[in-house]
Amino acid sequence: MNRVVGSVLIAVGAFLIVLAPLMRFQVAPALIAAKADQYGISKLEAAGAQYFSIPDGKVLTADLDITVTTRGDVKEAVGDRVVWDEFTAVNDITNSKPGISFTERRSAFDKRSGIGLNCCGVSVDKEPVQLQGQIYKFPFDAEKRTYQVFNATAGKAFDATFVGEETVGGLTVYKFQQIVPETKTETRNVPAQLFDMGESGDVQLDRFYSGTNIFWIEPTTGAPVRQEQQRHEVLKSQDGIERAKAFVADAKMTDETVEELVDSAKAGKSQIALVKTTIPLVLLIVGVVMLVVGVWMFRRKVA
DSSP states (O other): OHHHHHHHHHHHHHHHHHHHHHIIIIIHHHHOOOOTTOEEEEEEEEEEEEEEETTTTEEEEEEEEEEEEEEEOGGGOOTTEEEEEEEEEEEETTTTEEEEEEEEEEEEEETTTOBEEOOTTOEETTEEOOOOSBOSSOOTTOOSSOEEEEETTTTEEEEEEEEEEEEETTEEEEEEEEEEEEEEEEEEEEEGGGGTSOSSSEEEEEEEEEEEEEEEEETTTTEEEEEEEEEEEEEEETTSOEEEEEEEEEEEEOHHHHHHHHHHHHHHHHHHHIIIIIHHHHHHHHHHHHHHHHHHHHHSOOO
16 A cells, blocks of 8 residues: 555656756746737826927927826737737816827737737737837846836837846835937928928928937836837927927826836736745645655665
8 A cells, every 4th residue: 555655645746856857947938928819007296397289389288197008909819929009198187188198009018028929910009010129028037137118109229228226115126217309200291381491381290309218127027017109399490490299298196097007017026926936835845745755655665
């Protein structure tokens, strides 16, 4: 009987010992990935922002409320790919003007590395775009180095440089800074009289964007837990003269949004630790114990 029980324990113990590294190096990486069924709402605030209001024919100064809704397109999530749709609404709180700006964005990216993929109708405001660099998140186990991060307004990726470690909501995070040089984003025909460029007719104005984006990233998950966007958009005539501010704002995530992102990152970090460390270690320990006991019972003489 001892030999039978010992043989079973040896077999199960050996299986668990083999299973432990498989869990750590094969199963865990397969489970750790961005969600296909993502759904989230982030809120930002921008105090003392400036924007050109066409109905008012002038630049207004206001406190802005910004809501970003992100939803995963589960049907397009195939293999290592996930596809997320984003809708951003900007409201002027000071002047009671809701919906001063609406933007849409469709992105596809690798669910583990976070690198953009060009498929599935990726676009910004319905216009096709070539995605580059990180989209929404940094890679799992992010490093203290420079990453290319896609900027939807400029339509291209720019360096996000590691600038130090900080603590957000009890989490140690990496802080990255991205500086976007002045980039022309569109050309529009506008009424000349709005910009003191004539009494009638239309003129062409170019819109230029520049800005600084700051990301606080939880390194294990690669997830952002805080973000600030310093936007500077102006309208220039064809001779390069600035005619008006288009949109100038320093937008920061609200405390409530930061708290939600921190809680999500903490949960993700715990799950990763569970599948990468805790479960493989438990399997290894239990396997070794069972193997040792099994060998002892197998060799034990029947009384």
